[in-house]
Amino acid sequence: AQSVAQPEDQVNVAEGNPLTVKCTYSVSGNPYLFWYVQYPNRGLQFLLKYITGDNLVKGSYGFEAEFNKSQTSFHLKKPSALVSDSALYFCAVRASGSGNTPLVFGKGTRLSVIA
Amino acid sequence: GAGVSQTPSNKVTEKGKYVELRCDPISGHTALYWYRQSLGQGPEFLIYFQGTGAADDSGLPNDRFFAVRPEGSVSTLKIQRTERGDSAVYLCASSLTWGEYEQFFGPGTRLTVL
Numbered sequence: 001a002q003s004v005a006q007p008e009d010q011v012n013v014a015e016g017n018p019l020t021v022k023c024t025y026s027v028s029g030n031p032y033l034f035w036y037v038q039y040p041n042r043g044l045q046f047l048l049k050y051i052t053g054d055n056l057v058k059g060s061y062g063f064e065a066e067f068n069k070s071q072t073s074f075h076l077k078k079p080s081a082l083v084s085d086s087a088l089y090f091c092a093v094r095a096s097g098s099g100n101t102p103l104v105f106g107k108g109t110r111l112s113v114i115a
Numbered sequence: 116g117a118g119v120s121q122t123p124s125n126k127v128t129e130k131g132k133y134v135e136l137r138c139d140p141i142s143g144h145t146a147l148y149w150y151r152q153s154l155g156q157g158p159e160f161l162i163y164f165q166g167t168g169a170a171d172d173s174g175l176p177n178d179r180f181f182a183v184r185p186e187g188s189v190s191t192l193k194i195q196r197t198e199r200g201d202s203a204v205y206l207c208a209s210s211l212t213w214g215e216y217e218q219f220f221g222p223g224t225r226l227t228v229l
Contacts, residue, residue: 004157032214032215034217036220041222042222043118043119043206043220043221043222043223044158044206044208044220045220046217046218046219049215049217051215090157090158092157096215102148102160102163102171102173102174103148103160103218104160105150105157105158105159106157107155107156107157108155108156108157
């Protein structure tokens with residue numbers, strides 16, 4: 001069965017500092033990996049995805065994530081945090097290839113960027 | 116362009132009543148998904164449509180839950196004999212098709228069962 005772990009419920013970082021939101025996954029075969037962000041009273045917004053190719057993927061709002069197959073991780077990063085980055089972040093995974101395996105989400109990590 | 120829309124944004128009902136939640140996906144998206152999100156949790160998969168047919172309904176918790184997408188566009192999630200445990204935010208998403216394509220989410224319907 002597929003699963004996603006986001007080990008931190010909350011991450012606090014000072015504005016201007018680099019941020020990392022951690023994600024590890026379990027899936028049979030190769031994964032498709034996604035990061036979404038949820039602002040208060042708004043729907044989930046897509047940030048970036050890893051399908052194949054370069055392990056470092058770049059996405060919206062200056063975010064990037066690194067796929068590490070040996071560690072089964074897909075941590076979200078940003079070199080310099082903004083107060084406006086404060087939100088709830090979700091990692092999600094599904095197995096690649098044929099079949100209708102659904103997208104599985106982690107529990108989310110709340111990021112708080114302090115001015 | 117227009118994103119995924121969901122109506123109503125909020126629904127309060129009494130235990131035992133029937134409710135319908137509507138989702139209008141992005142035009143041209145053949146794949147449509149329903150999720151349920153409880154407080155402090157990530158979205159939980161309920162059902163996926165490719166076109167008009169339900170390709171995977173393995174996430175529906177029991178036979179009180181049913182969803183349709185008769186013309187391959189708008190979808191309705193139907194819940195019979197609602198229970199207090201059904202209270203959650205119900206999210207709809209669509210994507211170009213199945214596979215590696217990202218899903219675009221609507222704002223959700225907050226269902227409260229009293």
